[in-house]
Amino acid sequence: MAMVALAAHKLRSALTLVGVTVGVFSIILVMTVMRGLQQNIESELSGLGANTFTIEKWPAINFEGPSGWERFRRRKNLSYQHWQALREQATRARSVAAEAPFAMGEVASRFERSNPDVAVNGVTPETFLARNWLVEAGRALLPGDLDGSRNVCVLGNTIMKKLFPQGGALRETVKFSGVNYQIVGYLEPKGGFGGQAQDNFILIPITTGLNRFGGAQWRSLTLYVQTHNQDEMEDTVEQVRGVLRKVRKVPPGEVDDFEISSNDSLIQQFRDLTLAVRVGVAVVSSIALLAAGIGIMNIMLVSVTERTREIGIRRAIGAKKRNILTQFIMEAVVICEVGGLIGVILGVAGGNAGAYYLKLPPVFPVDWAIIGLAICSVVGIVFGTYPAIKAANLDPVESLRYE
Amino acid sequence: MPLIRLQDIWRSYQMAAETVHALRGVSLSIERGEYVAIMGPSGSGKSTMMNLLGCLDTPTSGTYELNGTDVSHRDDNELAEIRNREIGFVFQTFNLLARATALRNVELPMVYAGVSPDERREKALVALAAVGLADRVDHRPNELSGGQRQRVAVARALVNSPSILLADEPTGNLDSKTGVEILALFDELASKGNTIIVVTHEEKVALHSRRIVRILDGNIASDEQVRRVEGRESRFEGKPAPDPSA
Ligand SMILES: Nc1ncnc2c1ncn2[C@@H]1O[C@H](COP(=O)(O)OP(=O)(O)OP(=O)(O)O)[C@@H](O)[C@H]1O
Ligand SMILES: [Mg+2]
Numbered sequence: 001m002a003m004v005a006l007a008a009h010k011l012r013s014a015l016t017l018v019g020v021t022v023g024v025f026s027i028i029l030v031m032t033v034m035r036g037l038q039q040n041i042e043s044e045l046s047g048l049g050a051n052t053f054t055i056e057k058w059p060a061i062n063f064e065g066p067s068g069w070e071r072f073r074r075r076k077n078l079s080y081q082h083w084q085a086l087r088e089q090a091t092r093a094r095s096v097a098a099e100a101p102f103a104m105g106e107v108a109s110r111f112e113r114s115n116p117d118v119a120v121n122g123v124t125p126e127t128f129l130a131r132n133w134l135v136e137a138g139r140a141l142l143p144g145d146l147d148g149s150r151n152v153c154v155l156g157n158t159i160m161k162k163l164f165p166q167g168g169a170l171r172e173t174v175k176f177s178g179v180n181y182q183i184v185g186y187l188e189p190k191g192g193f194g195g196q197a198q199d200n201f202i203l204i205p206i207t208t209g210l211n212r213f214g215g216a217q218w219r220s221l222t223l224y225v226q227t228h229n230q231d232e233m234e235d236t237v238e239q240v241r242g243v244l245r246k247v248r249k250v251p252p253g254e255v256d257d258f259e260i261s262s263n264d265s266l267i268q269q270f271r272d273l274t275l276a277v278r279v280g281v282a283v284v285s286s287i288a289l290l291a292a293g294i295g296i297m298n299i300m301l302v303s304v305t306e307r308t309r310e311i312g313i314r315r316a317i318g319a320k321k322r323n324i325l326t327q328f329i330m331e332a333v334v335i336c337e338v339g340g341l342i343g344v345i346l347g348v349a350g351g352n353a354g355a356y357y358l359k360l361p362p363v364f365p366v367d368w369a370i371i372g373l374a375i376c377s378v379v380g381i382v383f384g385t386y387p388a389i390k391a392a393n394l395d396p397v398e399s400l401r402y403e
Numbered sequence: 404m405p406l407i408r409l410q411d412i413w414r415s416y417q418m419a420a421e422t423v424h425a426l427r428g429v430s431l432s433i434e435r436g437e438y439v440a441i442m443g444p445s446g447s448g449k450s451t452m453m454n455l456l457g458c459l460d461t462p463t464s465g466t467y468e469l470n471g472t473d474v475s476h477r478d479d480n481e482l483a484e485i486r487n488r489e490i491g492f493v494f495q496t497f498n499l500l501a502r503a504t505a506l507r508n509v510e511l512p513m514v515y516a517g518v519s520p521d522e523r524r525e526k527a528l529v530a531l532a533a534v535g536l537a538d539r540v541d542h543r544p545n546e547l548s549g550g551q552r553q554r555v556a557v558a559r560a561l562v563n564s565p566s567i568l569l570a571d572e573p574t575g576n577l578d579s580k581t582g583v584e585i586l587a588l589f590d591e592l593a594s595k596g597n598t599i600i601v602v603t604h605e606e607k608v609a610l611h612s613r614r615i616v617r618i619l620d621g622n623i624a625s626d627e628q629v630r631r632v633e634g635r636e637s638r639f640e641g642k643p644a645p646d647p648s649a
Binding site: 309312313314315316317318319321322396397400 | 457
């Protein structure tokens with residue numbers, strides 16, 4: 001019945017739908033992208049080993065805008081010496097690892113050459129543990145490789161498959177900008193999303209990297225500290241902070257000139273950041289839905305006036321007030337639901353298009369779709385009630401006489 | 404016990420400056436199975452009386468007993484139930500739902516009576532067949548002639564097997580030939596024992612009934628039985644109406 005009434009006033013209903021659609025669309029769109037972003041970040045973070053925290057020059061999320069950026073830029077880099085100092089002095093730590101991106105470019109084997117998008121990262125033996133990298137064949141890098149700054153490497157699984165389609169990578173060499181590196185091992189595949197590889201890299205001893213590519217001004221290491229267990233975390237962080245402040249000569253009373261973050265703290269930071277976006281979306285879509293609701297109310301009032309005769313007829317043949325009331329509320333709800341459904345479909349489609357563009361995994365936020373539709377029902381009920389009450393309270397005799 | 408018993412019914416409308424008395428102490432009894440015409444000049448109070456008889460409206464004072472129960476002071480819900488069960492309306496302007504098919508229109512009273520969809524459909528089809536529209540059930544009102552529309556309205560009025568069929572100028576919007584058809588339908592329904600009350604201006608229409616109640620300025624002016632002579636010729640018996648309190 002409600003659908004019949006809806007179909008009978010196509011244009012008018014369509015215009016009203018737009019408001020609801022926009023409101024729901026914006027909720028679903030942002031929530032879809034956000035969900036994708038969050039899953040991505042969390043999966044990337046979970047790439048860290050257990051009980052591990054990171055030390056970086058830059059914060060993962062800059063809350064301070066351009067001025068903050070400038071402040072971070074003036075900080076001293078984290079250097080090889082800092083890593084060594086931590087290894088010696090941070091006695092609570094189970095291991096301290098370092099990692100530095102050195103270059104990106106084309107890598108070649110005897111058989112194949114890669115696209116120029118392969119990262120060459122310098123690492124320490126401890127990094128494998130800290131990053132949850134598991135060796136599939138061969139071995140990881142060893143302290144001896146670092147001490148001798150040897151030209152050896154461990155391949156990520158993606159690049160290994162690319163360069164050695166037939167297998168047999170061990171003991172072969174790969175060539176990067178004119179230098180041959182002997183392959184001592186390669187890693188297990190690391191799950192990537194949407195075809196985006198997380199292990200398109202080659203790992204060389206950090207010392208080899210520093211010798212060859214230099215400790216350029218801009219290059220700051222990322223340090224990973226692993227603790228013995230979760231309970232040790234806080235104390236270890238404090239000790240690491242103390243050591244770093246000393247070797248970096250941070251005067252007492254000054255804030256740290258480095259960033260310490262753990263999985264938990266990063267996820268929390270991300271959630272805090274997205275909370276602001278979420279609240280913003282909630283406000284915007286509330287306004288859209290409020291406008292839509294007023295539109296619905298307006299249309300329903302017109303509809304009640306136009307259909308006074310119909311109401312009179314229904315009352316004459318036995319409809320009670322509450323029958324008329326529910327009929328008109330239902331119509332308002334159906335209009336809202338149709339608009340909401342379109343909004344959900346467009347929102348999920350748009351959100352996933354955005355996610356695809358950002359190379360994020362596709363998501364369907366079922367909970368938000370349901371919440372969106374529920375909100376539509378509420379809008380329909382809230383704004384349909386007044387017109388429905390008006391309809392129900394029409395006098396049967398008067399409305400039958402209405403021209 | 405009469406089916407309908409009106410006792411000293413007043414219906415007054417409070418206007419800004421004055422009070423309009425549409426009905427001024429009407430008393431009237433109608434037995435089950437009667438076929439009554441209510442006549443009177445424009446503004447005499449016919450429609451007001453129809454609305455009261457049909458439980459669409461309640462009297463300002465006086466009592467209305469339907470089937471032996473007082474219905475003059477019921478609340479809105481109870482009146483709706485009474486209309487649904489006891490009253491079938493036929494209007495001058497048909498008053499069908501424009502967007503619904505004939506079948507859906509006839510089903511509607513049963514929707515409010517809470518009849519199951521299957522039973523609804525079955526009964527509506529029977530009712531439409533009874534008024535000769537078995538082959539028009541899926542037509543919308545704008546796809547039907549005036550006479551056919553009024554037949555749908557009659558089918559809708561009768562589908563819940565009401566105690567009374569109330570018709571306000573049922574032939575007012577029909578040409579004379581179609582009007583005669585509808586009146587023939589009424590005659591048939593009356594002969595099957597339905598109680599019918601028709602409001603009309605037209606003497607010709609009134610002569611189909613067995614009793615003519617004339618209203619003037621909100622009062623009953625006369626109440627006479629129709630004596631059938633032969634064929635269409637009819638005349639009035641001079642006999643006074645039965646005493647409502649009898
Ligand atoms: N809602 C109302 N408010 C005020 N006065 C009313 C109302 N309804 C009817 N009346 C008055 O009551 C009187 C009777 O009206 P009613 O509609 O019953 O006449 P009627 O006999 O049906 O006339 P017609 O043949 O023209 O339909 C009229 O004087 C009319 O003005
Ligand atoms: Mg009238």
